[in-house]
Amino acid sequence: MKVGLVGCGTVAGYGHLPAIKSIKELELIALSDINEMRLKEYGERFGVKGLFTDYRDMLDSVELDLVTVSTSLNAHYEVVMECAKKGINVFCEKPLAENAEKGWQMVNAMKSAGKIFAVNFENRAKPYMRRIKNIIRSQELGRPMMMRFIYNWAGGRWAGKDRYERLMKEGMGPIVDCGVHYFDLVRWLSEDEFDTITADGIFMEGYENPDHAVALCRLKSGTLVVIDASWVYTHNSKDGTYLLRIDIECEKGIISYQMGPAPREVEFKYYGPNETIVEKSEEEEKPFITMYNDIIRSIKEGKLVDELASGEDGIKATEYAIMALEDALKKKRL
Numbered sequence: 001m002k003v004g005l006v007g008c009g010t011v012a013g014y015g016h017l018p019a020i021k022s023i024k025e026l027e028l029i030a031l032s033d034i035n036e037m038r039l040k041e042y043g044e045r046f047g048v049k050g051l052f053t054d055y056r057d058m059l060d061s062v063e064l065d066l067v068t069v070s071t072s073l074n075a076h077y078e079v080v081m082e083c084a085k086k087g088i089n090v091f092c093e094k095p096l097a098e099n100a101e102k103g104w105q106m107v108n109a110m111k112s113a114g115k116i117f118a119v120n121f122e123n124r125a126k127p128y129m130r131r132i133k134n135i136i137r138s139q140e141l142g143r144p145m146m147m148r149f150i151y152n153w154a155g156g157r158w159a160g161k162d163r164y165e166r167l168m169k170e171g172m173g174p175i176v177d178c179g180v181h182y183f184d185l186v187r188w189l190s191e192d193e194f195d196t197i198t199a200d201g202i203f204m205e206g207y208e209n210p211d212h213a214v215a216l217c218r219l220k221s222g223t224l225v226v227i228d229a230s231w232v233y234t235h236n237s238k239d240g241t242y243l244l245r246i247d248i249e250c251e252k253g254i255i256s257y258q259m260g261p262a263p264r265e266v267e268f269k270y271y272g273p274n275e276t277i278v279e280k281s282e283e284e285e286k287p288f289i290t291m292y293n294d295i296i297r298s299i300k301e302g303k304l305v306d307e308l309a310s311g312e313d314g315i316k317a318t319e320y321a322i323m324a325l326e327d328a329l330k331k332k333r334l
């Protein structure tokens with residue numbers, strides 16, 4: 001399958017492109033970026049000759065089976081709409097779009113094109129997350145009553161102030177840029193939908209959007225959800241750090257997953273009526289190879305495989321994350 005990628009940035013460099021190159025069935029033949037220097041650098045690094053500063057030229061002149069869209073958020077819409085016009089399968093980065101209207105247009109255009117449209121919610125492909133989903137689905141712990149997610153990161157400050165400011169503004173800060181992963185995980189793990197979403201925020205460094213926000217939500221079945229996302233603490237610690245913590249409190253027991261703080265090992269705990277499991281393992285890598293293999297399978301079968309997030313999943317999680325941001329902004333104290 002011939003693959004092209006638009007947006008030769010951070011996530012393309014450490015995630016998408018190494019994964020695509022490592023899979024025999026995929027042939028990386030074209031790259032696009034508006035930044036000519038970066039395009040050239042990635043062309044050399046990943047051995048690609050088809051280099052385009054305008055993604056439309058790439059789509060016009062190269063036959064592609066799959067396009068990965070890993071541009072900054074503000075370009076997702078135009079690239080996906082153009083791929084839909086050309087009838088090309090798409091794997092798009094999160095958040096899907098800057099607002100629900102554009103997101104649904106993308107979903108509908110890809111649906112009319114009859115092509116695969118997957119969104120990168122990579123947590124769904126992590127072995128521990130798949131294990132937690134199976135536990136919830138089996139109902140061995142009964143119904144989840146409370147799902148709590150804490151994501152504490154430095155917002156990629158090491159890449160410079162410009163990038164951080166872009167993530168705070170265009171990326172809409174931690175509750176959307178990172179929080180969207182957890183709004184998706186809640187839907188995927190619970191197989192339920194959000195009913196109410198409220199949120200409040202802290203504006204530690206004076207940006208327009210909160211640099212720490214906490215959403216308190218309820219699902220249609222009654223389950224409570226807390227999503228707590230921040231970028232303003234870990235960089236102040238001596239060794240810098242990172243924390244992802246998930247607690248699922250069910251009628252008959254608790255599942256707990258924690259990655260970090262440094263060293264970034266994973267701790268998985270299961271307290272059920274019949275057994276207790278405590279496991280420690282190394283940090284889970286982002287599972288890009290698993291996702292590309294799922295995409296290959298989807299293209300072959302002509303329908304998105306269950307393990308992948310669809311365009312609808314992409315926009316629903318984005319809408320919920322934006323609702324949380326908007327509620328936090330309403331309560332902003334000057």
Ligand SMILES: NC(=O)c1ccc[n+]([C@@H]2O[C@H](COP(=O)([O-])OP(=O)(O)OC[C@H]3O[C@@H](n4cnc5c(N)ncnc54)[C@H](O)[C@@H]3O)[C@@H](O)[C@H]2O)c1
Pocket residue numbers: 006007008009010011012032033034035038053055070071072073075093094095120121122177286
């Ligand atoms: N799923 C994940 O784990 C994960 C991790 C990081 C970033 N992301 C997402 O991936 C996307 C990219 O993030 P990043 O951190 O790599 O950003 P980045 O700023 O490092 O890279 C984005 C690249 O897109 C290019 N670009 C912008 N507009 C373009 C256009 N019209 N045509 C071609 N190229 C264009 C930029 O020049 C830049 O090189 C964002 O949506 C982000 O939220 C996802």
